[in-house]
Amino acid sequence: MTKILTKHFDEPKLHELETYRRLGGYEALKKALGMERKALQEEVVKSNLRGLGGAGFPVGFKWSTVPPEDKVPGPRYVVVNCDESEPGCFKDRVLVTRAPHQLLEGLLIASYVVGSKDSFIFIRGEYQNQYDILEKAVAEAKAAGLLGDVNIHLMRGAGAYISGLDTALLETMEGKKAWPRQPPPFPTVAGLMGKPTVVNNVETLSMLPFIVREGGEAFAKIGSAKNGGTVLFSISGHVEKEGVYEVPMGTKLRDVLALAGGVKGGKKLKAVIPGGTSMPPLLEKDLDVALDFDAIKAAGTMLGAGGMIVLDETVDAVEVAHNIERFLTHESCGQCTPCREGSNWSERILERMLEGKGEKGDTENLARVGENITGKVICALGDTVGMVTRAWTSKFPDDFKKRVPNNG
Numbered sequence: 001m002t003k004i005l006t007k008h009f010d011e012p013k014l015h016e017l018e019t020y021r022r023l024g025g026y027e028a029l030k031k032a033l034g035m036e037r038k039a040l041q042e043e044v045v046k047s048n049l050r051g052l053g054g055a056g057f058p059v060g061f062k063w064s065t066v067p068p069e070d071k072v073p074g075p076r077y078v079v080v081n082c083d084e085s086e087p088g089c090f091k092d093r094v095l096v097t098r099a100p101h102q103l104l105e106g107l108l109i110a111s112y113v114v115g116s117k118d119s120f121i122f123i124r125g126e127y128q129n130q131y132d133i134l135e136k137a138v139a140e141a142k143a144a145g146l147l148g149d150v151n152i153h154l155m156r157g158a159g160a161y162i163s164g165l166d167t168a169l170l171e172t173m174e175g176k177k178a179w180p181r182q183p184p185p186f187p188t189v190a191g192l193m194g195k196p197t198v199v200n201n202v203e204t205l206s207m208l209p210f211i212v213r214e215g216g217e218a219f220a221k222i223g224s225a226k227n228g229g230t231v232l233f234s235i236s237g238h239v240e241k242e243g244v245y246e247v248p249m250g251t252k253l254r255d256v257l258a259l260a261g262g263v264k265g266g267k268k269l270k271a272v273i274p275g276g277t278s279m280p281p282l283l284e285k286d287l288d289v290a291l292d293f294d295a296i297k298a299a300g301t302m303l304g305a306g307g308m309i310v311l312d313e314t315v316d317a318v319e320v321a322h323n324i325e326r327f328l329t330h331e332s333c334g335q336c337t338p339c340r341e342g343s344n345w346s347e348r349i350l351e352r353m354l355e356g357k358g359e360k361g362d363t364e365n366l367a368r369v370g371e372n373i374t375g376k377v378i379c380a381l382g383d384t385v386g387m388v389t390r391a392w393t394s395k396f397p398d399d400f401k402k403r404v405p406n407n408g
């Protein structure tokens with residue numbers, strides 16, 4: 001299978017500048033700096049690169065919404081989102097560990113296009129090792145004169161799920177609580193310190209050296225319609241070989257599972273959470289779904305941040321839903337009442353079901369709580385609370401029925 005980001009992962013010292021350069025690293029940056037910024041942006045548009053942090057927004061289009069310097073003078077910023085806090089997601093950690101210079105090269109290309117002289121890497125606080133690796137890589141690149149006139153700043157997060165959301169991330173960078181902002185304005189217009197800011201995640205920016213080197217069309221050809229290139233999945237749960245796998249966009253779920261050795265111990269598959277715990281699960285009948293942002297949406301779920309969790313037949317859907325709701329309750333920032341209260345109620349209903357104290361109508365109660373949150377909150381976390389209960393109760397009604405004594 002075609003590999004872009006993990007192509008050289010067998011090289012033992014890929015994280016070092018010398019190795020990365022021996023393999024052609026930073027040649028794309030050199031090429032980019034010799035091109036017009038507009039032409040580079042058009043290559044990214046042509047590539048059909050989508051934001052791989054979860055939203056799947058077309059990257060070239062996102063960049064085009066940064067106002068031109070003659071209209072909005074002053075600084076503009078690029079921020080790398082390396083917060084990666086959703087359970088099941090660990091691909092960015094692997095990318096930073098193994099290929100920090102690939103990210104830096106992508107960040108420098110993006111900084112040139114956007115006109116950022118101060119660019120930031122916002123990294124999850126728990127990623128101490130990855131922070132150290134990046135710090136060393138930035139120092140190496142600086143000493144080699146590769147940063148040009150761009151300052152790269154490393155900033156550590158406090159490990160909150162919500163700070164992975166771009167507007168909350170910007171709030172924390174400004175020294176405030178990680179409370180998402182209500183757009184508009186969107187960050188590309190008024191982001192960090194009110195200045196135009198592009199926020200992209202590690203995987204997205206790491207794709208840029210390939211796009212610059214090979215051209216946008218070559219990248220687009222690798223993936224499926226409107227979903228260019230490859231995508232990484234961090235696969236965990238009941239599979240034979242947990243790990244990070246890179247496949248072309250649009251690869252079937254069946255083939256991705258096969259790469260990870262299939263369901264552990266030859267058991268039957270119960271569900272696959274495709275993109276991190278907040279995504280509705282896919283079932284055995286969905287194995288031929290193509291994994292890209294558009295096809296998976298048509299199948300009723302989302303690619304998210306590629307954190308695939310595989311669950312075998314022994315798993316209880318009520319336990320899974322409870323686990324996820326407990327997490328969301330813990331991570332809700334509390335800013336919107338429907339999310340703050342509703343996540344807690346969902347968790348408590350599921351908890352009493354697990355304790356064998358489920359009451360008649362509990363499944364309907366979960367749906368009602370979800371409906372009272374969805375669309376009435378600032379950010380996607382609140383919507384997720386309702387989406388999770390809706391997905392698990394509708395796909396596994398028998399598991400929920402069993403938890404309500406005398407419910408029939």
Ligand code: SF4
Pocket residue numbers: 162179180331332333334335336337339340377378379380381382383
């Ligand atoms: S939906 Fe939840 S997490 Fe998002 S801003 Fe509102 S309270 Fe915070």
